[in-house]
Amino acid sequence: METFSYQTWFAIRYVHIVSVALLSGGALTVCALSASSAAIAEPKPALMLAVAYERAFWLAAGVTVATGVSNLGMKGDGVLGPDTAWGTALLAKLTIVAFLLAMSLVRSDFVARCAAPTHRHSRRARAVLISLYGGTAVALLGVTWIGLGLAHGRY
């Protein structure tokens, strides 16, 4: 095991939080843009932003998972067992993240279909996009809330 370094731990936590902020902020932005009245008349800009978000999402998701696991490793004995309230909260967080990843696969696939040149825009497609990005943002904010409690030992 390496010598414990607070600087490394802070750096890992910083990158973890920044990448989650980018993920949730991006999802909220795409959701808001898709819901705007401008997107009804011209949906292309919102879709282009959605495609760009999808590319960034998977990069940030990889970084977030890697830093999240490192953060647990740096916590050492602070990681409590599954029988404790803290352990249950960690399990809940990981379960939500797993569902979020599966939902994101559906979202990426849906966005790719909507961005195809032959796609015909519809009110339903717009509603689905708003729901998917809104759901992503809500899930990410929920996970952040649980993570905050885990970091401060509030369970």
Added chain:
Amino acid sequence: MAGIRSVYKASRSECDHPAPLDVWSLATFRTTSFMIGAIMSLHVRGSLTGSLRRLDTTTGFGLFLVMWATTWFATRRGLRELERSASIDIASSAAIVMSTIVAGAWNGLYVFGALVLGFLAASIITQGPGAVPVIPVFAIGSVIGGTVAFTIGAIVGLFYGMIELFVSRVCSRLYRWTTPGPT
């Protein structure tokens, strides 16, 4: 995933989206969900702290990056196989699952190969010429270990194939529901 879907639909006319996003999203999904699954499994068994203690931060990050990279290569390979099978009209649920089995098997082998090379490099750096007798042992171990890694990867690939097939079906239905019918 979108690539899987595009081949599954056997019609690229309605889905000419960029392939790199397919490989990128699918490879990262596989890597991150595998990692989350492993952590959940360790946590439920109460051995998470002990397992993480054995790894230092740099090694952990390095392993994650290696797995991410090998999964990307294996995913790209699997999707190409799938496109090839679609071009000869055998695109089906079985072809999708088969492609993930093949991708998983190759990924198991890639990860194992990367670990063997890493250990070999570490042995040579630390022991210098003294590491030469270890090389035949590594070679024999690699053949056996590689076969085991290939098989384990294929089993994991089967599991992922079923999940991704389900996700693909969900998305296909969702998209069809949103697409206006012919007027």
